[in-house]
Amino acid sequence: MNFFKQINEYAHLNYLHPNRMPWEQAAVGDELDFLSRALVGEMGQEDKAVAYLYKELAQLAEIEMHVATVMSRTLCELQACNTPFIAGDGLYHALSCFAAEEINHANSFYQYVRHLSGRDIKLENNLFRQRIELYCHENDAPLIKLAALCSTAYVGESVITVFERRLKVLDPMQHSFLTKLLHFHGLDEARHIRCDHAIFDEVIPTFTAAERKRMHHLIQETEALNTQLAKASAETVKAAFDLDYTEGNHAAKTQLDMTMRFREQVQSGDLIRKVDDYMDEETAAVVRQFSLASRVHTGLSQL
Ligand SMILES: [Fe+2]
Numbered sequence: 371m372n373f374f375k376q377i378n379e380y381a382h383l384n385y386l387h388p389n390r391m392p393w394e395q396a397a398v399g400d401e402l403d404f405l406s407r408a409l410v411g412e413m414g415q416e417d418k419a420v421a422y423l424y425k426e427l428a429q430l431a432e433i434e435m436h437v438a439t440v441m442s443r444t445l446c447e448l449q450a451c452n453t454p455f456i457a458g459d460g461l462y463h464a465l466s467c468f469a470a471e472e473i474n475h476a477n478s479f480y481q482y483v484r485h486l487s488g489r490d491i492k493l494e495n496n497l498f499r500q501r502i503e504l505y506c507h508e509n510d511a512p513l514i515k516l517a518a519l520c521s522t523a524y525v526g527e528s529v530i531t532v533f534e535r536r537l538k539v540l541d542p543m544q545h546s547f548l549t550k551l552l553h554f555h556g557l558d559e560a561r562h563i564r565c566d567h568a569i570f571d572e573v574i575p576t577f578t579a580a581e582r583k584r585m586h587h588l589i590q591e592t593e594a595l596n597t598q599l600a601k602a603s604a605e606t607v608k609a610a611f612d613l614d615y616t617e618g619n620h621a622a623k624t625q626l627d628m629t630m631r632f633r634e635q636v637q638s639g640d641l642i643r644k645v646d647d648y649m650d651e652e653t654a655a656v657v658r659q660f661s662l663a664s665r666v667h668t669g670l671s672q673l
């Protein structure tokens with residue numbers, strides 16, 4: 371079986387559908403206390419934990435919708451592309467599943483933060499038009515766009531994998547709503563990571579020097595727009611909650627630190643590198659301190 375086809379062999383059994391979670395129960399029982407301890411790092415910081423999750427997961431939903439949109443458009447463009455990678459139905463299946471799952475994640479995270487907080491804050495300044503236009507240049511081959519898109523999504527997917535592991539260490543029986551949500555989300559993400567890795571291993575090394583340069587340009591521009599989106603989202607959520615959720619917030623600090631480190635490790639070479647292959651000692655220590663494991667992506671082949 372084609373490798374890309376194989377990735378989604380069990381996707382119909384192990385997945386997050388938005389109907390899987392009872393959203394109205396997002397904040398019941400000890401959940402807010404757990405979130406305060408697991409994220410901010412101390413008791414009594416429930417508001418900070420909720421505002422932090424609102425900002426990060428609503429912003430992630432925006433990024434997931436962008437990934438899904440660009441990926442499905444790129445897949446249509448690939449139909450007219452003379453590349454052996456589009457032969458058969460392997461890549462078509464893998465990218466269709468990837469894009470569809472990202473829409474389900476965006477839907478899930480928006481429902482989650484709204485029920486968790488009891489608020490409905492729109493991220494009006496989401497830069498969607500600019501982020502789409504970046505991937506509309508006629509001269510860019512579809513595979514270059516796909517490589518750039520996956521190289522940027524991969525960093526966030528790696529960071530949330532570490533968060534999922536931290537919650538499972540603190541809550542091994544998965545009593546918490548968020549632990550369960552990240553578990554189901556992680557079932558899909560493990561497949562996305564395998565798809566990203568296949569693109570890094572099989573597709574990017576076939577690019578010419580000029581194509582790699584263009585890919586890196588798209589990566590930098592995407593990251594720059596994502597950084598602007600993060601700033602705008604932070605301002606919106608801080609104003610709505612009237613609270614600086616980053617102050618004394620262990621998870622917020624670690625997330626930013628890991629994002630910068632992973633981005634550098636993954637994107638700074640000529641080719642795109644897997645996060646665990648170039649993990650330096652300092653970064654491994656940050657990951658271990660947060661999740662009790664030094665590697666980010668483990669056991670992917672069993673999923
Ligand atoms: Fe996702």
Ligand SMILES: [Fe+2]
Nearest residue numbers: 472527559562
């Ligand atoms: Fe993903």
